[in-house]
Amino acid sequence: MNRSTRGLRRTPFLGLILLMTLSMAALAQSPTKLVNRYTNQAISLGGGTLSTSPSATDIWLVDNTAEPEFVRLKHASTGSYLHVEGGSLQAGAIQPGWWSAQWTLKPVEGFYQVVNRYTKAYLHTEGGPLVAGALGAPGWWSAQWKIDAGVRAAQAAPRVAVRPLYVVAHRCNSPSLLTDALNRGANAIEFDVRYGKPVAGADPAWYVEHDFANVGSTKLSDWLDAARPLAERTPHWALLYVDIKTAERLDELKRMLREKLPASIQILYSMGNYADRDAFDKVLPLEANEGLSIDYHTNVQEVKDYFVSKGISRCWFGIGLNAGMSEASKPMLLTASKEAVQVRNTTSQIAKTCVWTFESESSIRRYFDKVRVDAMLVNPRAIDIGIRVARENGRLATRNDPAFQAVYGEALPVEAVSASEAIAKPFEEIGVSIAGWWKTATKGSSSRALNPGESYLSVFNQAGYVTDVRCSFTYNSKQEVASEKISAGYTSQFYIPKGATNVSLVVNGVATMGKLDMNLNWPTSPGTKQCYKCWGTIFKTAWGAVDCQ
DSSP states (O other): OOOOHHHHOOOOOOOOOOOTTOOHHHHTTEEEOOEETTTOOEEEOGGGOOEEETTOOOOEEEEEOSSTTOEEEEETTTOOEEEOTTSSOEEEOOOTTOGGGOEEEEEETTEEEEEETTTOOEEEOTTSSOEEEOOSSTTOGGGOEEOOHHHHHHHSOOOSSOOEEEEEESOOOSHHHHHHHHHTTOSEEEEEEEEEOSSTTSOOEEEEOSSOOOTTOEEHHHHHHHHHHHHHHOTTOOEEEEEEOSOSOHHHHHHHHHHHSOTTSEEEEEESOGGGGGGGGGGOSOOTTEEEEEOSOOOHHHHHHHHHHTTOOSEEEEEEOOTTSOTTTHHHHHHHHHHHHHHHHHOSSOOEEEEEEEOOHHHHHHHHHTSOOSEEEEOGGGHHHHHHHHHHTSEEOOTTSOTTSOOOOTTSOOOOOOTTSOOOOOGGGTGGGTTSOEEEEEESOOOOOOOTTOEEEEEEEOSSSOEEEEEEEEETTEEEEEEEEEOTTEEEEEEEOTTOEEEEEEEEEEETTEEEEEEEEEEEOOOSEEEEEEEEOSSOEEEEEEOOO
16 A cells, blocks of 8 residues: 555654553543544544544543553543444443453654553554554554643643633533533533523523524523533533523522532522622522622622622632723723732632633633633633643643632732733723723613713613614724624613714614614714614514603
Protein backbone atom coordinates (compact mmCIF):
# COMPACT_ATOMS: atom_id res chain seq x y z
CA MET A 1 0.00 0.00 0.00
CA ASN A 2 1.28 3.46 -0.90
CA ARG A 3 1.47 5.80 2.09
CA SER A 4 2.95 9.21 2.60
CA THR A 5 6.29 9.44 4.33
CA ARG A 6 4.46 11.24 7.10
CA GLY A 7 2.47 8.08 7.85
CA LEU A 8 5.66 5.98 8.01
CA ARG A 9 7.82 8.49 9.82
CA ARG A 10 10.08 6.81 12.37
CA THR A 11 10.95 8.47 15.64
CA PRO A 12 13.79 7.75 18.06
CA PHE A 13 12.90 4.89 20.35
CA LEU A 14 11.68 6.38 23.61
CA GLY A 15 11.02 3.17 25.50
CA LEU A 16 7.76 1.74 26.72
CA ILE A 17 7.33 4.05 29.67
CA LEU A 18 4.24 3.30 31.72
CA LEU A 19 2.59 6.38 33.19
CA MET A 20 3.00 5.35 36.81
CA THR A 21 2.74 8.97 37.94
CA LEU A 22 -0.84 9.35 36.75
CA SER A 23 -2.66 9.14 40.07
CA MET A 24 -6.33 8.30 40.33
CA ALA A 25 -7.05 11.76 41.67
CA ALA A 26 -5.40 13.42 38.70
CA LEU A 27 -7.05 11.37 35.96
CA ALA A 28 -10.41 10.34 37.37
CA GLN A 29 -13.22 11.45 35.06
CA SER A 30 -10.92 13.74 33.03
CA PRO A 31 -12.74 14.74 29.80
CA THR A 32 -10.83 14.81 26.51
CA LYS A 33 -11.17 14.32 22.78
CA LEU A 34 -9.12 11.46 21.29
CA VAL A 35 -7.47 12.90 18.17
CA ASN A 36 -5.30 10.87 15.80
CA ARG A 37 -1.87 12.37 15.07
CA TYR A 38 -1.77 11.20 11.44
CA THR A 39 -5.29 12.10 10.29
CA ASN A 40 -6.15 14.80 12.85
CA GLN A 41 -9.53 13.10 13.18
CA ALA A 42 -11.23 12.44 16.52
CA ILE A 43 -12.86 9.22 17.68
CA SER A 44 -16.65 9.36 17.42
CA LEU A 45 -19.48 7.09 18.55
CA GLY A 46 -22.11 8.66 16.33
CA GLY A 47 -25.12 6.41 15.87
CA GLY A 48 -23.49 3.82 18.13
CA THR A 49 -20.72 3.12 15.58
CA LEU A 50 -17.05 3.71 16.32
CA SER A 51 -15.28 5.81 13.70
CA THR A 52 -13.03 8.83 13.30
CA SER A 53 -14.10 12.16 11.87
CA PRO A 54 -12.56 15.63 11.47
CA SER A 55 -15.80 17.15 12.81
CA ALA A 56 -16.30 14.82 15.78
CA THR A 57 -16.89 16.57 19.10
CA ASP A 58 -17.24 13.44 21.26
CA ILE A 59 -15.72 13.64 24.72
CA TRP A 60 -14.13 10.65 26.42
CA LEU A 61 -13.45 10.28 30.12
CA VAL A 62 -10.10 8.86 31.24
CA ASP A 63 -11.07 6.62 34.18
CA ASN A 64 -8.49 5.15 36.53
CA THR A 65 -8.42 1.53 37.57
CA ALA A 66 -7.09 0.12 40.84
CA GLU A 67 -3.71 -0.24 39.12
CA PRO A 68 -2.22 3.16 38.24
CA GLU A 69 -0.64 2.10 34.93
CA PHE A 70 -4.02 1.19 33.38
CA VAL A 71 -7.05 3.32 32.51
CA ARG A 72 -10.47 2.90 30.95
CA LEU A 73 -11.79 5.15 28.16
CA LYS A 74 -15.44 6.01 28.64
CA HIS A 75 -17.70 7.88 26.19
CA ALA A 76 -19.03 10.85 28.18
CA SER A 77 -22.50 10.98 26.63
CA THR A 78 -23.44 7.29 26.35
CA GLY A 79 -21.39 5.76 29.16
CA SER A 80 -19.94 3.17 26.76
CA TYR A 81 -16.36 1.92 27.25
CA LEU A 82 -13.77 1.09 24.59
CA HIS A 83 -12.95 -2.64 24.78
CA VAL A 84 -11.91 -5.67 22.70
CA GLU A 85 -13.78 -8.36 24.61
CA GLY A 86 -15.17 -9.97 21.45
CA GLY A 87 -11.83 -9.85 19.65
CA SER A 88 -12.43 -6.57 17.81
CA LEU A 89 -12.67 -2.97 18.92
CA GLN A 90 -16.09 -2.11 20.37
CA ALA A 91 -17.81 0.44 22.60
CA GLY A 92 -20.36 -0.74 25.13
CA ALA A 93 -21.06 -1.98 28.64
CA ILE A 94 -18.29 -3.83 30.47
CA GLN A 95 -17.64 -5.87 33.58
CA PRO A 96 -15.40 -4.22 36.21
CA GLY A 97 -12.63 -6.81 35.95
CA TRP A 98 -12.28 -6.96 32.16
CA TRP A 99 -8.68 -6.48 31.08
CA SER A 100 -10.08 -6.08 27.56
CA ALA A 101 -11.46 -2.68 28.63
CA GLN A 102 -8.19 -1.48 30.17
CA TRP A 103 -5.51 0.45 28.31
CA THR A 104 -1.94 1.63 28.79
CA LEU A 105 -1.00 5.15 27.64
CA LYS A 106 2.58 5.25 26.32
CA PRO A 107 4.08 8.71 25.62
CA VAL A 108 5.57 9.40 22.17
CA GLU A 109 6.65 12.96 21.29
CA GLY A 110 3.78 14.62 23.11
CA PHE A 111 1.25 12.03 21.91
CA TYR A 112 0.21 8.64 23.29
CA GLN A 113 0.03 5.11 22.03
CA VAL A 114 -3.09 3.44 23.42
CA VAL A 115 -2.37 -0.26 24.10
CA ASN A 116 -4.92 -2.82 25.26
CA ARG A 117 -3.96 -4.65 28.44
CA TYR A 118 -5.48 -7.98 27.40
CA THR A 119 -4.46 -8.32 23.73
CA LYS A 120 -1.51 -5.88 23.57
CA ALA A 121 -3.23 -4.42 20.47
CA TYR A 122 -2.67 -0.77 19.55
CA LEU A 123 -5.47 1.66 18.75
CA HIS A 124 -4.72 2.90 15.20
CA THR A 125 -6.10 3.96 11.82
CA GLU A 126 -3.25 2.76 9.58
CA GLY A 127 -5.59 0.94 7.17
CA GLY A 128 -8.23 3.66 7.25
CA PRO A 129 -10.87 2.50 9.77
CA LEU A 130 -10.34 2.68 13.52
CA VAL A 131 -9.13 -0.69 14.84
CA ALA A 132 -7.22 -2.31 17.68
CA GLY A 133 -4.40 -4.28 16.07
CA ALA A 134 -0.72 -4.94 15.74
CA LEU A 135 1.74 -2.08 15.42
CA GLY A 136 3.45 -2.41 12.04
CA ALA A 137 6.20 0.11 12.81
CA PRO A 138 7.13 1.85 16.09
CA GLY A 139 6.85 5.29 14.50
CA TRP A 140 3.35 5.01 13.04
CA TRP A 141 1.62 8.35 13.56
CA SER A 142 -1.63 6.51 12.87
CA ALA A 143 -1.18 4.78 16.26
CA GLN A 144 -0.50 7.98 18.18
CA TRP A 145 -3.22 10.02 19.87
CA LYS A 146 -3.57 13.45 21.37
CA ILE A 147 -4.97 13.09 24.89
CA ASP A 148 -4.95 16.53 26.49
CA ALA A 149 -7.09 16.26 29.55
CA GLY A 150 -5.93 14.14 32.46
CA VAL A 151 -2.47 13.31 31.14
CA ARG A 152 -1.25 16.88 30.78
CA ALA A 153 -2.97 17.92 33.98
CA ALA A 154 -1.20 15.13 35.85
CA GLN A 155 2.21 16.01 34.40
CA ALA A 156 1.90 19.75 35.01
CA ALA A 157 3.86 21.38 37.79
CA PRO A 158 1.97 21.46 41.09
CA ARG A 159 0.16 24.69 41.94
CA VAL A 160 -0.17 26.47 45.24
CA ALA A 161 -3.96 26.50 44.91
CA VAL A 162 -5.65 24.02 42.57
CA ARG A 163 -8.80 25.96 41.85
CA PRO A 164 -12.03 24.12 41.02
CA LEU A 165 -13.42 26.08 38.05
CA TYR A 166 -16.66 25.96 36.09
CA VAL A 167 -16.84 26.20 32.31
CA VAL A 168 -20.54 26.93 31.87
CA ALA A 169 -22.05 26.15 28.47
CA HIS A 170 -24.27 29.12 27.62
CA ARG A 171 -27.94 28.86 26.66
CA CYS A 172 -28.41 25.08 26.38
CA ASN A 173 -32.12 25.56 25.77
CA SER A 174 -32.81 22.29 23.97
CA PRO A 175 -31.89 18.66 24.62
CA SER A 176 -29.64 18.66 21.55
CA LEU A 177 -27.68 21.71 22.75
CA LEU A 178 -27.39 20.16 26.21
CA THR A 179 -26.08 16.90 24.75
CA ASP A 180 -23.53 18.67 22.57
CA ALA A 181 -22.21 20.78 25.45
CA LEU A 182 -21.75 17.74 27.68
CA ASN A 183 -20.09 15.79 24.88
CA ARG A 184 -17.61 18.63 24.50
CA GLY A 185 -16.72 18.45 28.18
CA ALA A 186 -18.49 21.43 29.79
CA ASN A 187 -18.85 20.73 33.51
CA ALA A 188 -21.69 23.22 34.01
CA ILE A 189 -24.83 23.96 32.00
CA GLU A 190 -26.77 27.23 31.79
CA PHE A 191 -30.32 27.39 30.52
CA ASP A 192 -33.14 29.94 30.60
CA VAL A 193 -36.53 29.26 32.14
CA ARG A 194 -39.72 31.29 32.14
CA TYR A 195 -43.31 30.71 33.19
CA GLY A 196 -45.94 31.61 30.63
CA LYS A 197 -48.05 30.38 27.75
CA PRO A 198 -47.04 30.14 24.09
CA VAL A 199 -50.33 31.47 22.73
CA ALA A 200 -53.34 33.19 24.25
CA GLY A 201 -55.76 30.66 25.68
CA ALA A 202 -53.15 27.96 26.28
CA ASP A 203 -52.44 26.63 29.74
CA PRO A 204 -49.41 28.33 31.32
CA ALA A 205 -46.36 26.22 32.10
CA TRP A 206 -42.61 26.43 32.62
CA TYR A 207 -40.66 26.71 29.36
CA VAL A 208 -36.96 26.64 28.51
CA GLU A 209 -36.68 29.87 26.55
CA HIS A 210 -34.54 32.99 26.76
CA ASP A 211 -36.92 35.57 25.33
CA PHE A 212 -40.51 34.35 25.35
CA ALA A 213 -42.66 31.25 25.29
CA ASN A 214 -43.87 30.38 21.80
CA VAL A 215 -45.35 27.36 20.09
CA GLY A 216 -41.87 26.01 19.32
CA SER A 217 -40.45 26.43 22.83
CA THR A 218 -39.25 23.42 24.81
CA LYS A 219 -41.29 22.64 27.89
CA LEU A 220 -39.20 22.41 31.04
CA SER A 221 -40.67 18.98 31.78
CA ASP A 222 -39.47 17.70 28.39
CA TRP A 223 -36.01 19.23 28.85
CA LEU A 224 -35.67 17.57 32.24
CA ASP A 225 -36.82 14.21 30.88
CA ALA A 226 -33.94 14.39 28.39
CA ALA A 227 -31.48 15.75 30.95
CA ARG A 228 -31.90 13.04 33.58
CA PRO A 229 -30.31 10.14 31.66
CA LEU A 230 -27.57 12.48 30.43
CA ALA A 231 -26.83 13.48 34.02
CA GLU A 232 -26.52 9.84 35.01
CA ARG A 233 -24.18 9.06 32.10
CA THR A 234 -21.98 12.17 32.33
CA PRO A 235 -20.58 12.44 35.86
CA HIS A 236 -18.43 15.43 34.86
CA TRP A 237 -21.66 17.52 34.75
CA ALA A 238 -21.28 19.22 38.12
CA LEU A 239 -23.64 22.22 38.14
CA LEU A 240 -26.86 23.49 36.56
CA TYR A 241 -27.07 27.28 36.21
CA VAL A 242 -30.79 28.18 36.10
CA ASP A 243 -31.31 31.64 34.54
CA ILE A 244 -34.79 32.61 35.74
CA LYS A 245 -36.58 35.04 33.43
CA THR A 246 -39.92 35.32 35.26
CA ALA A 247 -39.89 35.94 39.00
CA GLU A 248 -42.90 33.80 39.88
CA ARG A 249 -43.79 30.27 40.99
CA LEU A 250 -40.20 29.51 41.92
CA ASP A 251 -41.32 26.92 44.44
CA GLU A 252 -42.84 24.96 41.56
CA LEU A 253 -39.66 25.40 39.54
CA LYS A 254 -37.54 24.04 42.39
CA ARG A 255 -39.84 21.05 42.85
CA MET A 256 -39.61 20.14 39.15
CA LEU A 257 -35.82 20.36 39.11
CA ARG A 258 -35.42 18.31 42.26
CA GLU A 259 -37.84 15.60 41.15
CA LYS A 260 -36.08 15.05 37.83
CA LEU A 261 -32.35 15.63 38.37
CA PRO A 262 -29.92 13.56 40.46
CA ALA A 263 -29.29 15.04 43.88
CA SER A 264 -25.55 15.07 43.14
CA ILE A 265 -25.92 17.87 40.57
CA GLN A 266 -25.61 21.27 42.24
CA ILE A 267 -28.20 23.86 41.24
CA LEU A 268 -27.70 27.63 41.07
CA TYR A 269 -30.91 29.69 40.94
CA SER A 270 -30.06 32.96 39.22
CA MET A 271 -31.99 36.15 38.43
CA GLY A 272 -30.72 39.17 36.56
CA ASN A 273 -33.09 41.81 37.88
CA TYR A 274 -32.07 42.95 41.37
CA ALA A 275 -35.60 44.32 41.88
CA ASP A 276 -36.97 40.75 41.70
CA ARG A 277 -34.71 39.44 44.48
CA ASP A 278 -37.49 38.79 47.00
CA ALA A 279 -38.86 36.10 44.68
CA PHE A 280 -35.99 33.95 45.95
CA ASP A 281 -38.01 33.48 49.14
CA LYS A 282 -39.95 30.77 47.28
CA VAL A 283 -36.87 28.51 47.01
CA LEU A 284 -35.88 28.88 50.66
CA PRO A 285 -34.69 27.05 52.65
CA LEU A 286 -31.92 25.94 50.32
CA GLU A 287 -30.92 22.31 50.06
CA ALA A 288 -27.30 21.33 50.69
CA ASN A 289 -26.44 21.49 46.98
CA GLU A 290 -28.35 24.66 46.06
CA GLY A 291 -27.36 28.31 45.88
CA LEU A 292 -28.55 31.72 44.67
CA SER A 293 -27.14 34.35 42.33
CA ILE A 294 -27.99 37.85 41.16
CA ASP A 295 -26.12 38.15 37.89
CA TYR A 296 -26.89 41.53 36.33
CA HIS A 297 -26.30 44.11 39.06
CA THR A 298 -22.96 45.85 39.33
CA ASN A 299 -23.21 47.03 42.95
CA VAL A 300 -21.39 44.25 44.79
CA GLN A 301 -22.11 45.75 48.20
CA GLU A 302 -25.87 45.79 47.61
CA VAL A 303 -25.89 42.18 46.45
CA LYS A 304 -23.77 41.09 49.41
CA ASP A 305 -25.90 43.04 51.91
CA TYR A 306 -29.09 41.52 50.51
CA PHE A 307 -27.84 37.97 50.97
CA VAL A 308 -26.52 38.81 54.45
CA SER A 309 -29.94 40.23 55.41
CA LYS A 310 -31.49 36.90 54.42
CA GLY A 311 -28.86 34.91 56.30
CA ILE A 312 -27.70 33.31 53.03
CA SER A 313 -24.03 32.54 52.44
CA ARG A 314 -24.59 30.04 49.64
CA CYS A 315 -24.51 32.69 46.93
CA TRP A 316 -22.70 33.70 43.76
CA PHE A 317 -22.09 37.13 42.30
CA GLY A 318 -22.47 37.21 38.53
CA ILE A 319 -21.88 39.99 36.05
CA GLY A 320 -22.24 40.20 32.30
CA LEU A 321 -19.53 41.17 29.87
CA ASN A 322 -20.92 40.21 26.51
CA ALA A 323 -19.66 40.70 22.98
CA GLY A 324 -22.24 43.37 22.16
CA MET A 325 -21.38 45.65 25.07
CA SER A 326 -19.85 49.03 24.33
CA GLU A 327 -16.18 49.53 25.14
CA ALA A 328 -17.04 52.40 27.48
CA SER A 329 -19.07 50.13 29.76
CA LYS A 330 -16.58 47.26 30.04
CA PRO A 331 -14.24 48.84 32.65
CA MET A 332 -17.16 49.31 35.03
CA LEU A 333 -18.16 45.66 34.71
CA LEU A 334 -14.57 44.52 35.05
CA THR A 335 -14.34 46.52 38.25
CA ALA A 336 -17.47 44.87 39.64
CA SER A 337 -16.10 41.39 39.02
CA LYS A 338 -12.82 42.30 40.72
CA GLU A 339 -14.65 43.74 43.71
CA ALA A 340 -16.69 40.55 44.01
CA VAL A 341 -13.53 38.43 43.94
CA GLN A 342 -12.06 40.51 46.77
CA VAL A 343 -15.22 39.96 48.84
CA ARG A 344 -15.02 36.24 48.10
CA ASN A 345 -11.40 36.11 49.24
CA THR A 346 -11.83 38.05 52.47
CA THR A 347 -15.30 37.12 53.72
CA SER A 348 -17.70 34.20 53.59
CA GLN A 349 -20.48 36.35 52.14
CA ILE A 350 -19.90 35.52 48.44
CA ALA A 351 -18.98 31.93 47.67
CA LYS A 352 -18.18 32.17 43.96
CA THR A 353 -17.90 34.76 41.19
CA CYS A 354 -19.04 34.33 37.61
CA VAL A 355 -18.80 36.33 34.37
CA TRP A 356 -20.59 35.96 31.04
CA THR A 357 -20.56 35.46 28.06
CA PHE A 358 -17.23 34.93 26.27
CA GLU A 359 -15.74 33.52 23.08
CA SER A 360 -12.27 35.06 22.71
CA GLU A 361 -9.34 33.26 24.32
CA SER A 362 -7.80 36.54 25.51
CA SER A 363 -10.89 37.42 27.57
CA ILE A 364 -11.32 33.89 28.89
CA ARG A 365 -7.66 33.81 29.89
CA ARG A 366 -7.76 37.20 31.63
CA TYR A 367 -10.78 36.43 33.78
CA PHE A 368 -9.62 32.96 34.82
CA ASP A 369 -5.92 33.82 35.19
CA LYS A 370 -5.82 37.47 36.35
CA VAL A 371 -9.21 38.38 37.79
CA ARG A 372 -9.56 34.88 39.27
CA VAL A 373 -13.25 34.31 38.78
CA ASP A 374 -14.63 30.86 39.59
CA ALA A 375 -16.99 30.37 36.67
CA MET A 376 -17.44 31.62 33.15
CA LEU A 377 -20.31 31.31 30.70
CA VAL A 378 -18.97 30.59 27.23
CA ASN A 379 -20.70 30.25 23.89
CA PRO A 380 -20.67 26.74 22.38
CA ARG A 381 -17.80 27.42 19.99
CA ALA A 382 -15.58 28.44 22.92
CA ILE A 383 -16.16 25.44 25.21
CA ASP A 384 -12.88 23.81 24.17
CA ILE A 385 -10.97 27.06 24.80
CA GLY A 386 -12.64 27.52 28.18
CA ILE A 387 -11.76 23.99 29.28
CA ARG A 388 -8.14 24.34 28.19
CA VAL A 389 -7.64 27.69 29.94
CA ALA A 390 -9.46 26.49 33.06
CA ARG A 391 -7.09 23.53 33.32
CA GLU A 392 -4.10 25.82 32.95
CA ASN A 393 -5.37 27.83 35.93
CA GLY A 394 -6.71 25.04 38.09
CA ARG A 395 -8.99 22.11 37.32
CA LEU A 396 -12.56 21.49 36.31
CA ALA A 397 -14.84 21.35 39.33
CA THR A 398 -16.64 18.08 40.00
CA ARG A 399 -19.85 17.20 41.79
CA ASN A 400 -17.80 16.64 44.93
CA ASP A 401 -16.56 20.24 45.00
CA PRO A 402 -18.60 22.64 47.16
CA ALA A 403 -20.07 25.04 44.60
CA PHE A 404 -21.46 27.32 47.31
CA GLN A 405 -18.46 27.65 49.57
CA ALA A 406 -15.42 29.90 49.13
CA VAL A 407 -12.28 27.76 49.22
CA TYR A 408 -9.33 30.09 48.59
CA GLY A 409 -8.90 32.67 51.31
CA GLU A 410 -6.70 35.74 51.15
CA ALA A 411 -3.62 33.90 49.85
CA LEU A 412 -4.95 33.71 46.28
CA PRO A 413 -3.45 36.60 44.26
CA VAL A 414 -5.88 38.55 42.09
CA GLU A 415 -5.65 41.44 39.65
CA ALA A 416 -6.22 44.66 41.58
CA VAL A 417 -8.72 47.35 40.64
CA SER A 418 -6.72 50.04 38.86
CA ALA A 419 -7.23 53.75 39.43
CA SER A 420 -8.25 54.19 35.80
CA GLU A 421 -11.20 51.83 36.09
CA ALA A 422 -14.64 53.22 36.78
CA ILE A 423 -16.37 52.83 40.11
CA ALA A 424 -18.97 50.11 39.78
CA LYS A 425 -22.53 51.44 39.77
CA PRO A 426 -25.91 49.77 39.45
CA PHE A 427 -27.13 49.63 35.86
CA GLU A 428 -30.06 51.86 36.69
CA GLU A 429 -27.59 54.65 37.51
CA ILE A 430 -25.61 54.36 34.27
CA GLY A 431 -28.02 56.04 31.89
CA VAL A 432 -26.75 57.31 28.58
CA SER A 433 -23.24 57.95 29.89
CA ILE A 434 -21.87 54.52 28.99
CA ALA A 435 -23.18 53.83 25.51
CA GLY A 436 -25.39 56.60 24.22
CA TRP A 437 -28.56 54.65 25.00
CA TRP A 438 -30.08 52.94 27.97
CA LYS A 439 -32.71 50.26 28.04
CA THR A 440 -34.32 47.71 30.30
CA ALA A 441 -37.28 45.38 30.27
CA THR A 442 -39.30 46.04 33.39
CA LYS A 443 -42.58 44.79 34.77
CA GLY A 444 -45.17 47.50 34.24
CA SER A 445 -43.91 50.94 33.20
CA SER A 446 -41.78 53.60 34.88
CA SER A 447 -39.25 56.24 33.86
CA ARG A 448 -36.82 58.70 35.41
CA ALA A 449 -36.61 62.44 34.88
CA LEU A 450 -34.96 63.49 31.62
CA ASN A 451 -31.69 65.35 31.48
CA PRO A 452 -31.74 68.49 29.28
CA GLY A 453 -31.99 67.53 25.61
CA GLU A 454 -32.60 63.83 26.26
CA SER A 455 -35.51 61.86 24.86
CA TYR A 456 -37.37 58.87 26.25
CA LEU A 457 -39.14 56.20 24.20
CA SER A 458 -41.06 53.32 25.73
CA VAL A 459 -43.07 50.38 24.44
CA PHE A 460 -45.54 48.61 26.74
CA ASN A 461 -46.86 45.21 25.67
CA GLN A 462 -50.30 44.91 27.23
CA ALA A 463 -51.55 42.24 24.82
CA GLY A 464 -50.91 38.53 25.20
CA TYR A 465 -48.29 37.94 22.52
CA VAL A 466 -44.61 38.58 22.03
CA THR A 467 -43.11 41.77 20.64
CA ASP A 468 -39.70 42.49 19.10
CA VAL A 469 -38.49 46.03 19.81
CA ARG A 470 -35.53 47.73 18.09
CA CYS A 471 -34.30 51.26 18.76
CA SER A 472 -31.46 52.84 16.78
CA PHE A 473 -29.93 56.27 16.24
CA THR A 474 -26.70 57.99 15.28
CA TYR A 475 -24.64 59.61 18.02
CA ASN A 476 -21.10 61.01 17.78
CA SER A 477 -20.90 59.65 14.19
CA LYS A 478 -21.63 56.13 15.41
CA GLN A 479 -24.82 54.13 15.01
CA GLU A 480 -26.20 52.78 18.29
CA VAL A 481 -28.65 49.88 18.24
CA ALA A 482 -30.59 48.23 21.05
CA SER A 483 -33.06 45.39 20.63
CA GLU A 484 -34.97 42.95 22.81
CA LYS A 485 -38.14 40.92 23.06
CA ILE A 486 -40.85 41.79 25.57
CA SER A 487 -43.65 39.62 26.86
CA ALA A 488 -47.09 40.74 27.94
CA GLY A 489 -46.98 43.07 30.92
CA TYR A 490 -43.42 44.29 30.27
CA THR A 491 -42.01 47.59 29.03
CA SER A 492 -38.95 48.38 26.92
CA GLN A 493 -37.44 51.77 27.73
CA PHE A 494 -34.88 53.74 25.71
CA TYR A 495 -33.14 56.97 26.64
CA ILE A 496 -31.84 58.93 23.64
CA PRO A 497 -28.99 61.42 24.25
CA LYS A 498 -29.05 65.04 23.23
CA GLY A 499 -27.73 65.50 19.71
CA ALA A 500 -28.80 62.09 18.40
CA THR A 501 -30.04 61.90 14.79
CA ASN A 502 -31.84 59.36 12.61
CA VAL A 503 -33.82 58.01 15.54
CA SER A 504 -35.86 54.90 14.75
CA LEU A 505 -38.22 52.77 16.84
CA VAL A 506 -39.40 49.57 15.17
CA VAL A 507 -41.79 47.11 16.80
CA ASN A 508 -42.79 43.77 15.29
CA GLY A 509 -45.55 41.68 16.79
CA VAL A 510 -47.57 38.61 15.89
CA ALA A 511 -51.19 38.62 16.96
CA THR A 512 -53.54 35.66 16.59
CA MET A 513 -54.97 36.98 13.34
CA GLY A 514 -51.73 38.25 11.80
CA LYS A 515 -48.81 40.63 12.12
CA LEU A 516 -48.94 43.85 14.06
CA ASP A 517 -46.07 46.26 13.40
CA MET A 518 -45.17 49.83 14.29
CA ASN A 519 -42.37 51.85 12.65
CA LEU A 520 -41.57 55.37 13.91
CA ASN A 521 -38.77 57.67 12.75
CA TRP A 522 -37.43 61.07 13.86
CA PRO A 523 -34.68 63.01 12.01
CA THR A 524 -33.34 64.27 15.34
CA SER A 525 -33.85 63.41 18.99
CA PRO A 526 -37.52 64.12 19.86
CA GLY A 527 -36.46 65.85 23.08
CA THR A 528 -39.56 64.61 24.90
CA LYS A 529 -41.10 61.47 26.34
CA GLN A 530 -42.91 59.30 23.79
CA CYS A 531 -44.77 56.25 25.07
CA TYR A 532 -46.65 53.54 23.18
CA LYS A 533 -48.52 50.41 24.06
CA CYS A 534 -50.30 47.53 22.42
CA TRP A 535 -53.72 46.56 23.73
CA GLY A 536 -56.72 44.49 22.78
CA THR A 537 -57.84 40.89 22.62
CA ILE A 538 -56.33 37.96 20.75
CA PHE A 539 -58.59 38.82 17.80
CA LYS A 540 -58.12 42.59 17.68
CA THR A 541 -55.01 44.45 18.71
CA ALA A 542 -53.69 47.95 18.10
CA TRP A 543 -50.75 50.24 18.80
CA GLY A 544 -51.23 53.72 20.12
CA ALA A 545 -49.60 56.60 21.93
CA VAL A 546 -50.36 56.81 25.65
CA ASP A 547 -49.63 59.13 28.55
CA CYS A 548 -46.12 58.35 29.78
CA GLN A 549 -47.26 58.86 33.36
